[in-house]
Amino acid sequence: MLRLEDLEVRVADTLLLGPISLELRENQVTCLIGPSGCGKTSVIKWMAGILPPEMKASGTLTLDGTPVERHDRFLSYQPQSDALFPWLTIGENVCLGLEVAGMSRGEAWAKAAPLFEPFGLKGTEHLFPRQLSGGMRQRAAFLRTIVQDSRYILLDEPFSALDAVTKIRMQEWLVSRLEADPRGVLMVTHDLHEASRIADRLLVMSSRPGRIMADLPINLPRGQRSETALADLREHLKTLLLEDET
């Protein structure tokens, strides 16, 4: 279990967010939802160890009770854009994290290659990102994240750039991928429909300075999450979010 305690982020004495505490369980999808600017990205960047230097943070991160030193060993971060390098092929993009971690290109490729098929990316290995559709790019980005074998995965609005139809498809796809290969996931989004469709647990942040104002488990199995079944939860979320920001 990954515990984050008493995180506070400031820029030049202004409190941007916090104090926030939260925990991620292994094999569980947690969605962090909140209005724009509340600090969702900042939370995730701090966890990934890449908060920009002008933002001062205090707080602790513990993994199964022991304080964390090197974040990159057990956490994989996927930024808000798909961040596929346009000058690398999809194959090279996917191997990036493994190579940075010290593998040779050959080893990395041996590890990544078998995953192209289940990710629906067969045949794209030698293509460049611009030759792929939005959904495929998002899958490639996710493959690059997954292949690093981290126990925890941080996703920052992975689907916000997709159109509604593709978004729904990708949400379903992500759910099925995680069922095949479960990880502890923290996914940031501001889309309450998306969050309610994917999450095992919902954390709702208040507007700036962001705090966690609700922690809602969703026990309904994902197969049964029809629009009707989720309607009440969504109404509740909407009320929460709209009330907060006044």
Place this chain on the structure above:
Amino acid sequence: MLRLEDLEVRVADTLLLGPISLELRENQVTCLIGPSGCGKTSVIKWMAGILPPEMKASGTLTLDGTPVERHDRFLSYQPQSDALFPWLTIGENVCLGLEVAGMSRGEAWAKAAPLFEPFGLKGTEHLFPRQLSGGMRQRAAFLRTIVQDSRYILLDEPFSALDAVTKIRMQEWLVSRLEADPRGVLMVTHDLHEASRIADRLLVMSSRPGRIMADLPINLPRGQRSETALADLREHLKTLLLEDET
């Protein structure tokens, strides 16, 4: 009533969309929904008379039975971005359409000024667009569209750049504005939740080449459109959209 008949758009002999026929009633909000690339923007641009020259279109547009010559006389178009000119103040941006139509700056300002209050833009007249939040910018863009007094209004994904919470707020705001000052609206979106919340009538387009595959009136008054009340319609839309694109 504005009728569009047998619109077909081609680029170099490839059929991009059509044949499409549709009609807009005065004081009614029609939402055009469909997957990315199906041709929603092309339909709206053709109606506004600004289809790029490389796209060849055939079809007729009639207003209350008479063919249309100058689109700008009775149609106002609002592009996908808010398209507020950064070098003009909000006041100047809002007066733009009136000045292009031939009014002097003074006349235009006299007409626009009283509307800043009801649009919640009081005090922003001398500010520049970058000094406004996303929601306020969208309101200013809408004010610029409305102030032209056109009978029909074409909106291309007006809220797609907003975060979910602001989006919900703006949807509610738009609905109340249109109640105070009704127009014939054609609004393009790919967000089925948004469409079902706003529209009097829903047109669902198929993927490329786009055709209209469903025409769904929504008779429920907007005040009663809770998540629960819309759940069935949304499920239906989702099925339609997901089935189409395979």
Place this chain on the structure above:
Amino acid sequence: QDKPEEAKDLQKVSVALDWMLNTNHVGIIVARDKGFYAENGLDVEVLPYSDTNSAALLASGSTEFGYVATLAYLSARASSPDLTALWVTMQHETGRLVYNSDNEAIKRPADLSGKTYAGFGSNWEKALISTMIRTDGGEPVWDTVTLNTGAYEALAVGRVDFTLEVATWEGVNGELLGRKQSWFNYADYGVPDQQNGYIATTTKMLNEQPDTVKAFMQATLKGYEFAADNPAEAAEIMLAAGDFPNPELVRGSLKLISEGKFLRDGDTPVGKIDPARFAGMVKFLAENEVLKDKDGNVLKDPGDVSSWYNEDWRKE
């Protein structure tokens, strides 16, 4: 400078110079500023120096008169009959080959063989230097670096072994700076003696407006005669006419010009062209394949060159 009242009645003509304003041009400046031109009904504009050759400026019709360096004039005249010389300023060669006195390796022109020469990019330099070395019994091979006016500093700091200078300008400057330099005169080593610094006009001008040419040249003559007789006063007129950051250079130069009898030598009229030396120089250049005809081919035999100059303006 200060023009008389009746300036508007004066005929406007211009004269282009071959280089920055210097003491070679003294007569023109004196004639202008002491009003000799105005007395002859002319308003003379001295065109500013330009990187463009004054012979080319003449040929293009940009100016009526030009002060043209010897080589420039002979080369231009060989390829275009449009120009005619009216005058030559210096009665003796002012050019010479200089080297540093402390350069032990150079005692005589033959020693120049294999040395480095700072040049100016004209064809005649090669003819000149090889003739001098050959006459002195050396092998005419050396290394040329084209440096333009940078040549003198390059020589002073020892980056090159020798170059060519004008005794009445760079030579004076070297002396003012206390540079220890020695020189060989061209004429001592097989190069025909020559006069320096032509004033020329277009043949067309000469034919169509002989009176203007006469008026201009007679005033010019008066200017140079004045300078020859009053070098100190002429120096002050020069200094008043242009920006000379180094006034001593001008004064020294004019003193040398006067003392060296460069302008007035015995009873030869000032500015007189000597037909024998003129023809001799053309012959020397033709033999050394320096001259080109109007098609760009080497002019081997210039034939009779007496039409290359015309001093009819001297006639009363």
Place this chain on the structure above:
Amino acid sequence: MLLRSNALAILVMLALLLLWEAYCRMSGVTPLVLPAPSDVLRSLYLNAHEISGHALATIGVAALGFSMSVTFAFLTSIALHFTPTLERAFIPVFVVSQTIPLVALAPLMILWFGFGVLPKMLLVILVTFFPILLSLLSGYRQAPRDFLDLMASMGAGRLQRFRRVTLPSARPAFFAGLRISATYAIVATIFAEYAGARSGIGIYILQAKNNFRADLVLSAVVVSAVLTLALLGFLRLIEWWTDPETRRRRHAPA
């Protein structure tokens, strides 16, 4: 403010000058070859009157040439913008024009166009025209499609779209190009004068050189640098002054 933001750079330059000064004093190199900065400054001070006369001439030609260049570039950019065929026909010609060595051209220009301002102006235009033109054209291309569409949907014609959208969009690119060109305007003028002129910094340099005064040559270099920096500062001022936000702040009632 300008001073503060460049404080470091000024320190570096001072350090370089000190090094140079030290080298001159220690090595005893003759000032004919390498004058010390102090010599240069002293000469500059002693000859300030004369140099400023020449500087004025240079400023005049540069200002005239540069403003002509901007005007032509602007007119050309409009012509090329509205007729893409012209653009395809002429841009390569302009590129080729940039490959001509000025050393070869300058003397010929004097021959063709005389000693007046014309040949100098033409040289300044030759050097500065193309960067401005290119930056204007690339600026025009930055006009957002949506803005143009919006104007067209309001019934605006080509000219109105150009004036109200394309032109304001090109503002930042235009000033960027202007700054690049301005950096070379003074230098080009000096070069043109060098080829033939009555007065100007170029002539002053030539005189100084022919009179064997390296200190004065370097004084002229200092003046040239100062002039260029002044021109750049002046452009900054214009840019600031014509900025819509500045303008609005001046006129806004509030």
Place this chain on the structure above:
Amino acid sequence: MLLRSNALAILVMLALLLLWEAYCRMSGVTPLVLPAPSDVLRSLYLNAHEISGHALATIGVAALGFSMSVTFAFLTSIALHFTPTLERAFIPVFVVSQTIPLVALAPLMILWFGFGVLPKMLLVILVTFFPILLSLLSGYRQAPRDFLDLMASMGAGRLQRFRRVTLPSARPAFFAGLRISATYAIVATIFAEYAGARSGIGIYILQAKNNFRADLVLSAVVVSAVLTLALLGFLRLIEWWTDPETRRRRHAPA
């Protein structure tokens, strides 16, 4: 392809040449002042051997100077990129360096550094270094924040981030700057030679001028233009050849 895309421009240039030729024939202007294009071409042909000797010298110096310039610009850009203080300290110094008139500096450089390759190389570097440096630095700034964050989250250090993200991001800007600089590399070399050299196009121009051969001056201009265009073409080739997509297409198994 190159020919087709520039067909219009070539037509325009031919038309200009024809006009010029016609003017020369009709007006009977002396070739001393304005030689006709046909004269220029004939002279170029007749003197091809001599000119090509000089051209080779120029190419040598330009190639050396330009590649030094690129190397220095690259090393400097890395230093400045990693230490923003240095950037603030040195960029204004480089800007000032661009305001120095070469006409004044070139003869002094020859005096200071002799007439070997060094002063010429330094002049070429002075002219071409800064645009390349600026384009590299602005290219580095185009590295997307997200890409750098991603690398950092994977545990990549500064160097690896630079090599894998910043550098590839700067590629287009780098080549754009290279093209601008290359346009001036040959011209700058010629200029440097003009101030003093053993051989080179600059010397050839000087000789042609001193021997009243406007036709040869213009022949040299033609050669200079051709050399510059060749250099630009060569850079295009390198750009295409080092493009990741080209490289992949060469190596890809499929």
